[in-house]
Amino acid sequence: MEHQHLHAAPGMNHAGHDHHSMMIMDFRKRFYVVFVLTIPIMLLSTMIQHFMGVNWQFAGSQYILFALSSVVFFYGGWPFLKGLADEVKLKTPGMMFLIGFAITVAYIYSVAIVFGLEGMDFFWELATLILIMLLGHWIEMKSVAGASKELELLVQLMPAEAHMVMPDMVHDVKTDTLKENDIILVKPGEKVAADGIISEGESYLNESMLTGESKPVQKVKGDKVIAGAINGNGSIKVTVSHAAKDSYLSQVIKLVDDAQKSKSKTQLLADTAAKWLTIIALISGIATFLYWYLTGQSLAFAMERMVTVIVICCPHALGLAVPLVVAKSTALSAKNGLLIKNRTAFENARKITTIVFDKTGTLTVGRFEVSKVVSLQKDISENEIIRLASALEQKSEHPIATGILQKAKDLSISPPATESFNAITGKGVEATVEGKKILVVSPGYLKENNIPIPEGYTVNDIETVVFIIINKQLAGYIALSDEIRPESAEAVKTLQQHNIKSILLTGDNNKVAKSVSETLGLDSFIAEVLPHQKLEKIKELQNKGEFVAMTGDGVNDAPALAIADVGIAVGSGSDIAAETAGIVLVNSNPRDIVSLILFGKATYRKMIQNLAWATGYNVVALPLAAGVLYKQGILLSPAAGAVLMTVSTIVVAVNASLLKVK
Structure with a gap:
């Protein structure tokens, strides 16, 4: 040919x-x-x-x-x-x-x-x-x-020149000469020339051409910006985070x-x-x-x-x-925040009969906020529980960790240093802080180690709880909750109209999973699954003759994404190369999964x-x-x-x- x-x-x-x-x-x-x-x-x-x-x-x-x-x-x-x-x-x-x-x-x-x-x-x-x-x-x-x-239109999104901020003046340079830590100025109405972090100023940025998100997004100091996004009415200075060829946009174009x-x-x-x-x-x-x-x-x-x-x-x-x-x-998909890495996966989207939503992060906003802190020991204040828990969580990227650290920040508590830190797979973390051995663990850990659940322990269904153990003594617990995304229910409904089952597969406890599942009208849920069990669950569905799509966050769900008939990585906007997925959804919006399937058809x-x-x-x-x-x-x-x-x-x-x- x-x-x-x-x-x-x-x-x-x-x-x-x-x-x-x-x-x-x-x-x-x-x-x-x-x-x-x-x-x-x-x-x-x-x-x-x-x-x-x-x-x-x-x-x-x-x-x-x-x-x-x-x-x-x-x-x-x-x-x-x-x-x-x-x-x-x-x-x-x-x-x-x-x-x-x-x-x-x-x-x-x-x-x-x-x-x-x-x-x-x-x-x-x-x-x-x-x-x-x-x-x-x-x-x-x-x-x-x-x-x-x-x-070509994607290629043209990259401005050819950038205003580089030098100590004495602002100098126009070719975009492809920018390196990490350079500082560039983006004037109102211009396109951002490189991925980076805003170092001063704030503005609304239109990223629709890159993520499919039509509303301009407010960005303030410390926020990430993507090359190719169009700046609104504020002037911003951006610290470049990597050279042009590694930018999100270049990755998209290459993909x-x-x-x-x-x-x-x-x-x-x-x-x-x-x-x-x-x-x-x-x-x-x-x-x-x-x-x-x-x-x-x-x-x-x-x-x-x-x-x-x-x-x-x-x-x-x-x-x-x-x-x-x-x-x-x-090319059309890329404009709409669907990045196709593997053509076959995309063409197979039309055969999907079951979608496994891996974590609540896709159907929910994925930001945990601390909803209550309870101390179980007289001499330990609630703030102390947050202080010790935040010490262990400062290394982690986990949504729960982020929630606890956010709470510490709100209470202006600075997390102490930790020694001999260790993660207990799927169960929590342990470390030594100020000479005390501290564990922050899931309810599952208490069960396994036959630690009785404390009296007066109440949480509602959508809360996730972690317990704090100090020197083998149960000291208290922190409850966090996650809100459901507004688009989720509509997405699930559309999937059901197309005879596609939605299943929630999560490491969260049964109550949370059940509550999310019922609120959204999902077909079923599988909760308290450890990462390595996800793979098994998907195989089970496949053995029943289902054509399974798995949505996960690309990095830690790699095996499950790889074994699913169609692997969809969500929310790894910046980490575009979500390794094993065939398709990357830039926005982690469940509605995009629906568009993906319909567009595949x-x-x-x-x-x-x-x-x-x-x-x-x-x-x-x-x-x-x-x-x-x-x-x-x-x-x-x-x-x-x-x-x-x-x-x-x-x-x-x-x-x-x-x-x-x-």
Whole structure:
């Protein structure tokens, strides 16, 4: 298939992109030259003169015809002849092989006529054929360029220059020279030139092109900003956190690009179909030729049928059917905060029957706030419990830890230092603080170690509790709770309308899980699961014949994400390379999961429509070209064949560009 140009990363390396537009220009130029030459060729052809009822023959007119047609053949047909040679070299006869073969046959035969073979030449057919092929390729390349345009738009989000803040002045520098810890100034209305942290100023930033979040987000000192986001009305200074090539946007562009290059089952199906179509074209072309020639038709007639069959059969539309949809869908998804790393995972989204929401963080906001602190020992104040707990949690990224540290900060308590810190997998943490051995653990730990749960211990369903143990004495507990995301219920409802079950899989206690599950109307929940058990639970669902999508946060759910049929990493906006997931959702918004599935379905529909059109058209057009209805007076000329082929390709391209994210 000669669609290598589709897989060349558009815009990433400007060379690749310029190469593409140069090819478009090249086809355009050849088209115009051939167009000008086709007019005298038509006028000099005996058949056209016959048609017009004139006789403009003069001595040597066929030599002029031969000369003009040779220019058309070698200059206009050059891209196809070159393509033919390349395909023969690679032993992959395809598109170019067929066109090249068809025009060569037509040319050689016509030249033979000029130099004495009996019959009618086909120069005008040859010229119109090449003309239409050039036009078709030119239009098709423009539509391919259109499908990759979304990626270009992502590339253009990166401003070329940044205002770098120097001790004495602000200096404009090229964005790609920025390094970690440089400070840049972003004026109102400008695009942020690099990922970083705001060091002064505050503003509202529009990140919609990167995350799909339409509302501008307020950012203050200490907040992260993403390169490519558009600054609102405040002026901000940003400390750059890494060089441009590592920025979130560059990662997205690279991801989109890789995804467009990666092949899925549908793509491989289309490639196989195109390969077969090429073989069928050659066989039917030769068979058609032999049939007509041996049943007494003229050599010219048999040749013409063969050329038409081969041209009509060009698996153009087939070759484009999938790549165009791929280019469009990958880039569109990236704009909407869905990053597709693996095409197959994305195309499989339409088969999902069960979605496992890994932690409450997707369905809930994922920010735990301390809702109560209870001391169980007279000589220990509640603030002391927070102070000691915060000491152990300062190393952790866990939402509960963040909640406790936030509380300490609100009470302006500074966490003391810890020694011999140790994490107890899935159960909590332990360390020595100021000479005391302290544990911050889950209720499960108390159960396992037969520590009685204290009297008067009450928490409501949606609270998560950690206990503080000082020198083996239960000292108190902290309850935290997490609020449910407003979009969750609606997302779950939509999934149910599409017959997709939602299951909550969480390390949280049963009560929290039950409460979240009931509030949202989930199909079921599995609680108190340790990380390594998640994998087992997913396998169990798969063994029941479910097609499982797992949403997790990419880093600690790697094994489970890898084993799920579709792994969706959520909320790892900055850590885009969420290792094992096939799809990354920038916003951890459950609504995005719904859009992902619906968009996956829409994309697949488009591919199938395109493949059906491309093959169906051949089923109808091929017999007509071969002359099945010759007796009924229906016969397609090579030029008509070329027109049909071009139209079918354009239908496929237009259909691909109609793809939308709901």
